[in-house]
Amino acid sequence: MADERKVQFIETAMKLFAEKGYYSTSIQDIVDAWGISKGAFYHHFSSKEDLMLAIIQHHFEKMMESFTVIPQDSGSEKERFIQQIAAHFANMHEHKEFLQMMMTEQIPKISSDIHLYLLKQRAYIFSWYCDRLIEVYGTEVERYVFDVATMLNGMIRQYMFCFFLQPSKLHAEEVARFLVRRLDAIIASFSHEEAPILNKEMVEPLIEMEEKERCVLQEKISARIAHMQKKILSLSLDKKIQHELHAALDTLEAELMNEESAPREYVVQGILLYIENRHLPLLADDLAALRKDIEQYRKTNNRWERSKWKKH
Structure with a gap:
C-alpha cells in the first residue's frame, strides 16, 4: 500500500473512531468508509x-516533529526551546x-x-525534556533535572487540555513564554541544601525503556546490513563493485x-544513495527496509533527534 494511500486510510479510520468510538466502530464500518473489501482490509x-x-x-x-522542526539559528537555546513548545501547542488544531x-x-x-x-512515547518525551532542559539551563539544572x-x-x-477546550482563547507562543518564565523561577528557587525528589534510580525504568528500544533497533539494523552484505557477495557483480558496496x-x-x-546525515544519506544508484533490483527491497529501520532508529535516538539529524 502506497504511503499516501495508507495515510488516507489511517485518517479516515481515526475520524470514525473519534465520532463513533473505537468499540462501536466495526471493521465493516471501516471498509465501507475506505471503499474496499474486508479481504483487502486484512491485507493491510x-x-x-x-x-x-x-x-x-x-x-x-x-x-513529536513539532519539537524538532525549529531551526538551530532561531536564537538562543532558550528561545529555540520556547519556539519548540509553542509549535507543539500550535500543532494541537491539526490533531484535534x-x-x-x-x-x-x-x-x-x-x-x-x-x-x-504509549509507555515508550512517555519515556521518549521525558528524556527529551531532560536533555533540552540541560541544554537550555546548563549545569544549574542538572541536579534537579528529573524533577x-x-x-x-x-x-x-x-x-494542552486547555488548548483542546478553548483553542481560540489561547495563544501558543504566549503560553510557551509564560511556562518558560515559570521554569526560570523554579530553577532559580533551588538551594544547594535542597535535595531533589527524583533521582536517576527512580526514573531508571523510563530511561531503560528508551535505551532498550534503541538497542533492539541497532541489532535489527546490523542484522539487515549483514544480510545485504551476504547477498551482495552472491550477486554476479564485478569484484571491485562488490568490495565497494560491502x-x-x-x-x-x-x-x-x-x-x-551523532550520526552525520550526509554520510548516512550519501551511502544509501550510493547503493540506490547502483540500480540492483535484488537489493531494492532490502534497501527500502533498511531505510525504514534507520528512520525508526532516528526517531528513537535523542542524539540524532535534538539537532544534528534535521535539515534546516
Missing part, C-alpha cells in the same frame, strides 16, 4: 487493534480529532502493543553505531 492490517496502533504511531510521530479520540477511549487497554508503545522535567511535563499536558555498508554501520557522536 492484521486486526482493528493493529489499525489503531498504526493511527497512534502516525499521529504521535507527526506531533486524534486527541479527542485519545481522551474518550481507554486506549492503553485495547492491546498490549498499544500500551507498550523539573516532571513539572514541565505536567504543565504542558494540562495546558565497504559502504561497513561505513554505514559504523556511523550509525557510533556511541561518541
Whole structure:
C-alpha cells in the first residue's frame, strides 16, 4: 500500500473512531468508509487493534516533529526551546480529532502493543525534556533535572487540555513564554541544601525503556546490513563493485553505531544513495527496509533527534 494511500486510510479510520468510538466502530464500518473489501482490509492490517496502533504511531510521530522542526539559528537555546513548545501547542488544531479520540477511549487497554508503545512515547518525551532542559539551563539544572522535567511535563499536558477546550482563547507562543518564565523561577528557587525528589534510580525504568528500544533497533539494523552484505557477495557483480558496496555498508554501520557522536546525515544519506544508484533490483527491497529501520532508529535516538539529524 502506497504511503499516501495508507495515510488516507489511517485518517479516515481515526475520524470514525473519534465520532463513533473505537468499540462501536466495526471493521465493516471501516471498509465501507475506505471503499474496499474486508479481504483487502486484512491485507493491510492484521486486526482493528493493529489499525489503531498504526493511527497512534502516525499521529504521535507527526506531533513529536513539532519539537524538532525549529531551526538551530532561531536564537538562543532558550528561545529555540520556547519556539519548540509553542509549535507543539500550535500543532494541537491539526490533531484535534486524534486527541479527542485519545481522551474518550481507554486506549492503553485495547492491546498490549498499544500500551507498550504509549509507555515508550512517555519515556521518549521525558528524556527529551531532560536533555533540552540541560541544554537550555546548563549545569544549574542538572541536579534537579528529573524533577523539573516532571513539572514541565505536567504543565504542558494540562495546558494542552486547555488548548483542546478553548483553542481560540489561547495563544501558543504566549503560553510557551509564560511556562518558560515559570521554569526560570523554579530553577532559580533551588538551594544547594535542597535535595531533589527524583533521582536517576527512580526514573531508571523510563530511561531503560528508551535505551532498550534503541538497542533492539541497532541489532535489527546490523542484522539487515549483514544480510545485504551476504547477498551482495552472491550477486554476479564485478569484484571491485562488490568490495565497494560491502565497504559502504561497513561505513554505514559504523556511523550509525557510533556511541561518541551523532550520526552525520550526509554520510548516512550519501551511502544509501550510493547503493540506490547502483540500480540492483535484488537489493531494492532490502534497501527500502533498511531505510525504514534507520528512520525508526532516528526517531528513537535523542542524539540524532535534538539537532544534528534535521535539515534546516
